[in-house]
Amino acid sequence: MKYLDEFRNPQLIAKAVDEICGLADPRRQYRLMEVCGGHTHAIYRFGLKDLLPPNIELIHGPGCPVCVLPMGRIDDGLAIAAQPDVIFAAFGDMMRVPGTHGSPLEHKARGMDVRVIYSPSDAIKLAQSNPGKHVMFFAIGFETTAPSTALTLLRARAEGLHNFSVFCNHVTIIPAIRAILDSPDMRIDGFIGPGHVSTVIGCRPYEWVARNEGKPIVVSGFEPLDLLQSIAMILSQLQKGESKVENQYKRVVPWEGNGAALRWMADVFQLRPYFEWRGLGFISQSALRIRESFAEWDAEQRFHVPGVSVTDPKAAQCGEVLKGVLKPSQCKLFGRECTPDNPVGSLMVSSEGSCAAYYNYELRKNPKESSLCTLA
Amino acid sequence: MHASLSGRASESRGERAVPGIRFRDPQIEMAHGAGGSASRRLVEGLFAPMLFGPRSEPLSDAARVTIDGTRLALTTDAFVVTPLTFPGGSIGELAVNGTVNDLAVSGARAEAMVVTFVLEAGLPTSVLQAEIQAMADASRRAGVRIAGGDTKVVEHGKADGMYITTTGVGSFLPGVEIDPKSVRPGDKILLSGWIGDHGVTILLARGDLALESDIRSDTRSVFPLVEAATLAAAPGIRWMRDPTRGGVATALNELARDCGLGVVVSEDLIPVRDAVRGACELLGLDPLHIANEGQFLAVVAPEFADAAVRALRKVPGGEGSRIIGDVREQPAGSVLVANSYGGSRIVDMLVGDPLPRIC
């Protein structure tokens, strides 16, 4: 498949691994964070950890929009959908995330009208074909997905579609990175920068990471070759004592981002003064809410929302795992009370949550005696 | 079909028996019918202790029943696929082939089956007639006799058109003893062909995703393939399974659990059609977890594996058969998928229910 297979070429991958081994200083421990959940998934899916020398550690960041959503917001969305004649529409990622009284899927089994959709435009179609019902689209995602939601709201308004609203949980990536860097427990040497978020926001928003924090940050694609090349680029910067923003994913990410997408977002959304992130607490200016001019399509305006803040079960250490302070296996519930079959927290439900990725891909592998590189 | 293997005192390798899982879920969810881990919990934790009695043998595709000294294979299945017809097949065809295949991968030739229809009031007769015709054709192709059946009708709004259940009985092929406990490190894993076709076809046929492609269901009887493999390699065949709900990943995980060894397969050797790959990439699915209705997996002793593959490739429809991996000591109880550049990942059995009502 074009633009995928070429970046899975075994010979080129072997070369990239050689290069990483050549650049990695054997006396040094490297801690690199991939911010985006899609990268977490790719790392596990392609078994990339098997290829890296043992002194390179990959720490998983909080870039999984399902994982950072506090339970209270899921409860809120389900409370809206519990109203008569409301259809709860969301991407598949949301369906098994536990709320206080069960996940959307469990509510569906008890009779709630819950539909899985592939695109926000499907939610519009649902509303058009169910005039007697109200379709509430539970929107999640970083800046990758927010423009699509924005366009969908614009369309709903243009078409005068009254039986449709969005419950907006879009969050922004920069505050999440800032929260990681501000955290006293963290020591990160460099960042693998979000790939698809950057197609929208571009590479400039990361400049403060390089300039003010002195950390290399390389915007990366999602194929094995992309990730390996990005890691090599970070190591190269570290070797030279540099810290700058680089764009490895040039074929897709424009340095300036997508102006049209940013304009549509600005038309429809504004920043919330603060928003609660699972594990990271309340972060200011980190999430989007729908503007007044679209109030009719804002589920939080159309419906009463309980708005209760629900803390995670005490024993669950979702927060620390999200920040990368703990490995998934170090959480007390991991693999025991909390498994993909019976998730306690959302990091075990979303396939990009570190816990699910670790459990599904890593847990029962034999630890490798040696990696592919031989270090002096 | 979940059957308990009737009592063979097989030697244990010190490996655990199926644990006494008690089913604790408060209500039935779609996932319990998906063929993955939730289904297994339901069967092992509720049906098995209450219906099958205290046994430690693993579950399989057909039951072995001995009547007056004659050993028969017995299987049962339900078909609730929606939509009723789809490119490459229909619910009636699935019902016949699925039953024949359960028997085939248990090492038995399907001799006869009985069929039950639960029909929704309002179902057009033409639709029913088309399904009966499809079943008649499929049973003729598969060489199995439909010996009888039953019909019930339920109110409009239930049964989604129709549900079909079947019960099939078969005679065991000579020289074939399927037992996961006979699997040894070094045994080869064979796959008969392209995976993911059926599940993706159903998904696209539902029409909600507005995806178009020319993928078709692979529904067919795998008995000719099984027969060819057993003729060539019967003493070496340890285990067989048709990877339906939950896909190849679930079937191999069941194998790994039941034999207590590791299953290691090579991603590049597993054949997936481009269009199936494309649909999976678009939808974020893994072909390894998607249902197939015309494929089978076998574990064959290494000295017989090449002969089995050669025999399979001579059967029409078996040209894609190949060895995809082997059995190893580690990772015990798990399935490892290795890629061509030195990385690998554990693949678990299906969790949740990405594709409900697939068969």
Add this chain to the structure above:
Amino acid sequence: MYAPMESDNRCRTCSAIPGKIVEVSESAHSALAEVAGVTRQVDLMLIQDENLAPGDWILIHVGFALSKITEDDALGHLHALEMVGERGAEPYEEPRAT
């Protein structure tokens, strides 16, 4: 309406996939795009400024085109990777304009 859940596969909110434009609608607001033989309508409003034509490659995310894929960049990138090891210390030069 039903669509698959990717609870154990890939998360919708991060994943995007390259697809080829088969046909652009008259309004140019949407296109039929193809991924390895599977086709679907894709909304083009986010990349309206690009001049899109059949044969162009786009990055598709939840039914919307997020970006146009630049073939030159992709090829240059692969070329650079092929050259790794043959130049020694500095493998990541910018693709040279030809």
